[in-house]
Amino acid sequence: MSAKTSAIPVIAIDGPSASGKGTIAERVAGALGFHYLDSGALYRLIALAATQAGVALDDEGSLARLAEELEVRFSGGEIYLSGQIVTNEIRSEKCGIGASRVAALPAVRAALLERQRAFRIFPGLVAEGRDMGTVVFSDAKLKVFLTASAEVRAERRYKQLKEKGIDANIRTLLLELRERDERDSARSVAPLQKAADARELDGTGLGIEEIVRQVLDWYRQKAAGSRHL
Ligand code: DC
Numbered sequence: 001m002s003a004k005t006s007a008i009p010v011i012a013i014d015g016p017s018a019s020g021k022g023t024i025a026e027r028v029a030g031a032l033g034f035h036y037l038d039s040g041a042l043y044r045l046i047a048l049a050a051t052q053a054g055v056a057l058d059d060e061g062s063l064a065r066l067a068e069e070l071e072v073r074f075s076g077g078e079i080y081l082s083g084q085i086v087t088n089e090i091r092s093e094k095c096g097i098g099a100s101r102v103a104a105l106p107a108v109r110a111a112l113l114e115r116q117r118a119f120r121i122f123p124g125l126v127a128e129g130r131d132m133g134t135v136v137f138s139d140a141k142l143k144v145f146l147t148a149s150a151e152v153r154a155e156r157r158y159k160q161l162k163e164k165g166i167d168a169n170i171r172t173l174l175l176e177l178r179e180r181d182e183r184d185s186a187r188s189v190a191p192l193q194k195a196a197d198a199r200e201l202d203g204t205g206l207g208i209e210e211i212v213r214q215v216l217d218w219y220r221q222k223a224a225g226s227r228h229l
Contacts, residue, residue: 012132015146018153025128037119039129044090047098064107104187131190143198
């Protein structure tokens with residue numbers, strides 16, 4: 001990484017499925033005028049592309065090639081895969097479970113590393129996922145580990161799916177969330193875990209605005225601290 005790139009600030013927000021990372025990261029990026037990376041979308045896109053191409057979700061070599069060649073564009077709030085809008089399609093539970101499976105494969109993670117780091121563009125980046133603070137942007141200026149109880153997360157996912165007109169059952173969602181947490185935390189490469197220097201934020205009883213304000217406060221404190229060095 002060049003000295004110029006390392007000077008571009010990154011806020012890393014990691015946490016389990018449906019902890020609210022996406023909404024929080026987007027709002028924080030908006031408030032600061034920073035770029036935004038939804039790293040989970042990349043794993044979801046690989047799962048979708050693999051299903052479309054008939055590639056098995058445990059064929060590590062083919063999936064890594066797919067990850068390298070993936071033609072993705074994030075533009076105007078939409079996500080394009082090979083020119084097709086797949087914004088809603090990748091949010092299905094099927095894609096989420098597929099993403100969690102392909103994300104456990106080391107070659108797939110390695111293939112996505114540079115693609116993720118390329119989002120680090122002036123004036124700054126808010127990146128959310130599972131390993132933003134531990135692996136991809138280990139030098140992030142601020143690292144936040146956002147949690148919430150499994151029940152609150154299942155309820156949130158249920159509402160999101162309903163709003164999109166996707167049928168869902170809250171008990172099944174809760175079971176799937178727990179399974180996904182287990183797989184994301186137990187894998188050998190880049191497991192979901194709090195970075196040693198991350199601030200933990202339990203959003204269970206908090207509203208979106210409160211969480212956003214807390215993250216912005218922490219970031220401004222950090223930024224002010226480094227100006228005084
Ligand atoms: O955040 P999400 O639910 O869209 O992520 C989908 C899956 O992708 C999740 O189960 C784990 C995986 N993932 C990952 O392993 N590393 C990331 N940085 C982001 C997501």
